Amino acid sequence: MDPLITAKNLSKYYQMGEVRVEALKAATFQLYQGELVVILGPSGSGKSTLLNIIGGMDQASEGELFYQDVPLHTADSKKLTLFRRNDVGFVFQFYNLMPNLTAHENVSLAAQIVTKPLPVDETLGKVGLLDRQNHFPAQLSGGQQQRVALARALVKNPKMLLCDEPTGALDSQTSIQVLGLLKEFSRTYDKTVAIITHNTAISAIADRIFHLKDGRLADVEVNNNPVPPEQVNW
Numbered sequence: 001m002d003p004l005i006t007a008k009n010l011s012k013y014y015q016m017g018e019v020r021v022e023a024l025k026a027a028t029f030q031l032y033q034g035e036l037v038v039i040l041g042p043s044g045s046g047k048s049t050l051l052n053i054i055g056g057m058d059q060a061s062e063g064e065l066f067y068q069d070v071p072l073h074t075a076d077s078k079k080l081t082l083f084r085r086n087d088v089g090f091v092f093q094f095y096n097l098m099p100n101l102t103a104h105e106n107v108s109l110a111a112q113i114v115t116k117p118l119p120v121d122e123t124l125g126k127v128g129l130l131d132r133q134n135h136f137p138a139q140l141s142g143g144q145q146q147r148v149a150l151a152r153a154l155v156k157n158p159k160m161l162l163c164d165e166p167t168g169a170l171d172s173q174t175s176i177q178v179l180g181l182l183k184e185f186s187r188t189y190d191k192t193v194a195i196i197t198h199n200t201a202i203s204a205i206a207d208r209i210f211h212l213k214d215g216r217l218a219d220v221e222v223n224n225n226p227v228p229p230e231q232v233n234w
C-alpha cells in the first residue's frame with residue numbers, strides 16, 4: 001500500500017538566544033490510509049511538534065515530508081493552507097469550538113470552507129449529537145463538546161485526523177466514547193488517525209505506536225491485536 005504520509009529525516013530546531021532547542025530529530029516514518037497510530041512520549045519529547053508538522057501547521061527545519069506524492073516541505077503558505085483545510089481534520093484537548101455558535105453552526109462552518117464536505121446532519125448523527133445540535137458549547141458537557149469537535153473535523157471529509165490529547169480533559173467513560181468514534185473513523189471511513197496521549201493504556205487500541213524520546217522517534221511498535229476502547233485497562 002502506498003503511504004499517505006512519508007517523512008524522511010524530519011527535524012525541527014528552535015534558536016532561543018544562544019541555545020538551540022532540538023524539538024524533533026531526524027524522524028523517518030510513514031502513515032498509511034486507515035490506520036490508527038498512537039504517539040507516546042514524555043512531556044517535551046516532540047509529540048506536538050511532530051503532529052503540527054504532519055498537519056501543515058508548522059514546517060520542519062530539515063528533512064522531507066510528502067502527502068501522497070505532494071511535497072509539503074517545500075510548499076508555500078497558500079498550499080499549506082489548502083492542505084490543512086481540505087486534507088486534515090484537527091482535534092484538540094480543549095475542543096476549540098466557537099462559543100457563540102451552536103453545535104450545528106460549528107460543524108457547518110467547517111463544511112463551508114472545503115471542497116467536498118460530508119452532509120452536516122449526517123455527521124452530527126454519526127457522533128450521536130443530532131438532539132443537541134442547537135445547543136451552544138457552554139450548554140454541552142466536555143464529552144459532547146469533544147464530539148462536536150470530532151464532527152467538525154470529520155465533516156471536511158479529510159483523509160487524515162490528527163488529535164492532540166483528545167481525551168486529556170475527559171473521564172474514562174467519555175474517553176471510551178471519543179476513542180470509539182476515532183476508531184470507527186479509521187475502520188469504517190478509512191481515515192488515518194493519529195492520536196497524541198499521555199495515557200499509555202490507550203496505545204492498546206492502536207495499529208502502531210510511535211514512541212518519542214528527546215525529540216527522537218525511538219521506536220515504532222506494531223500492535224497485531226488492537227482492542228476496542230471499552231477493553232482498555234484504564
Ligand SMILES: Nc1ncnc2c1ncn2[C@@H]1O[C@H](COP(=O)(O)OP(=O)(O)OP(=O)(O)O)[C@@H](O)[C@H]1O
Nearest residue numbers: 014021022023041042043044045046047048049050
Ligand atoms: N515555538 C517554540 N519555541 C521554542 N521551543 C519550542 C517551541 N515549541 C516547542 N518547543 C520545544 O520543543 C520541545 C518539544 O515540544 P513539544 O510541544 O513538541 O513536546 P510534547 O511532547 O508535545 O510535550 P507535551 O506532552 O508537554 O505537550 C520542547 O522542549 C519545547 O519546549
